[in-house]
Amino acid sequence: MERVAIVGASMTRFGQRDAWVRELLAEAGAAALDDAGVDGDDLDHLYVSNMASGEFEGQTGVPNALAHDLAAQPAYTARIDQTSSSGGAGVYAAWQSVASGASDLTMLVGGEKMTHRTTAEATDVIASLTHPVEYKQGVTLPSFAGLTARLYLDEYDAPRESLGKVAVKNHANGVDNPHAQFQKEVDLDTVLDSPTVADPLRLYDFCPITDGSAALVFCPESVAEEYAPDGSYAVISGIGGATDTHVVHERADPTTMGGVVDSSDIAYEMAGISPDDVDVAELHDMFTILEFLQSEDLGFFEKGEGWKAVEEGVTDRDGDLPINTSGGLKSKGHPLGASGVAQVYEIFKQVTGDAGPRQVEADTGLACNVGGFGNCVTTTVLEGSQ
Amino acid sequence: MSDNETDADSATGSDERNSGEPTFEATEYADGTVTYPPHTVGPNGAERVGTVDLREREGRVVTWTTSTATPPGVREPNTLAIVEFEMGDGYDGPPVRALGQIAETGSGDADADEQFDVDIGDRVEPVYADELREPGAGIREPESQEWDGFRFRPVEE
16 A cells, blocks of 8 residues: 655635635635645646534635636546544545555645524534434534533542633644634633533533635655655644544443544554554544543553643643644634644644644654544544655 | 324424324434434444434433523524433433433523522423524524424422
8 A cells, every 4th residue: 555645735714704615615625726836727626624614604625616716627526524533534435545556646625614503503503413302402512512511520520621722722822823713822711711612511611613725735655755755744644533422421431432442543553553652642632532542542641640640741732742733623623624634634734743833843743633523533644754 | 101103303293193282302212222313224324214213201310511602693692401311110211311401490581580490300391492593693594494393490399
């Protein structure tokens, strides 16, 4: 199987944007093509990660629209929808297209336009992924987070403040990310005094609603230097995808995300590494509690110990294992289909030494993109070329 | 374990012993496991062999939350709990749980009444509601699913 390299990357500014989904996708796509030094018609495959452009905006057929806007015809196109993990699933599809030999040059663009909807409407679009017996009870993804956070705090004797410290850390990281929706620090009191959304979780425990797009260009590692002669490319050394139950209450342990465990096992084995070898990670902190769950289920910390790592500064930018140097979904924003792509964008920047003020010492990085409430997961391991 | 043999796909069935009264229908599979809601096959791939009416089971609160930012057509606030049912000593399958709203303390008018307080470990029982959420107010097609079902209320000690 051909090893796959990433030779181009871009992301738009995340936040409240005037642009609609087609324009957002084109903005990131054109910038990634430019970064890789290629044109649209050089692409064999073009994938778009997007959860709900039809539901949010009434715009379907976005891959074809993007191909036309970037003059990428006759590239094969497809839309990848795996809810919040559409971006990670898109990385998997793009990797697969090159690794299999079906494509010599693939671009993935993830994007979503959400902020024209009210919070209630956007929450309902996202909650439509739930089973009918969950949906009729009025469940939302934030309420799943509240349910899980209460159980986690109770089972592992974790202080409520530890969740708040995830928000404080990730907002501090976001200050140095020019693409982030919030480039502003918050203090713990602000987090803990913010309005309750799904108790014990409060407003600052949740990511915002966001518009934005991100893009990556993939090719066989054997030709990567043709696109990146200075060696500024990264290799996908491991990738795994997995699912957990659709119905959240059917999981044996509600504080364990089986899809994270299974997808990371596959990715680690493919990369030939253990969790200890990861230097930097982007986790899907749609809610603060998710950073604890993923950091444990990825094997970085023992079960029930993830909160201690945050308390002790282990996951700070200058800690032993920096997590969410981009600011995470919490600060950077969460345009559903773009988020998993933007996570890999950050790891690409880190392992190629191009992360600017966010740079940490990193040869190997990991991105974990979660859909639903752990329903679908893609874990990707990147290594720098040098 | 099964109360009835069935292949119905509904999670809120009808009680054949008392026609018209809704049941809280879980499914039993050939290997003895039970799930709510029903699936095409069980967690281990076993076929469906019958149903179990969870109305007749007591449960305990695994965890709960009160959501104050609810989507269209949902009461606000909306206290939700994951409840694990007591399936008896003879059952050794995976836990049987349901996610449900916590019932109102009074008349059942969701907009007027307070919801019961619950905590982790509390004993609760199902109570039927003919409309848990306003059909058609949200994005889901009203005809695509049922909107009645069961809330939970504390069991008086």
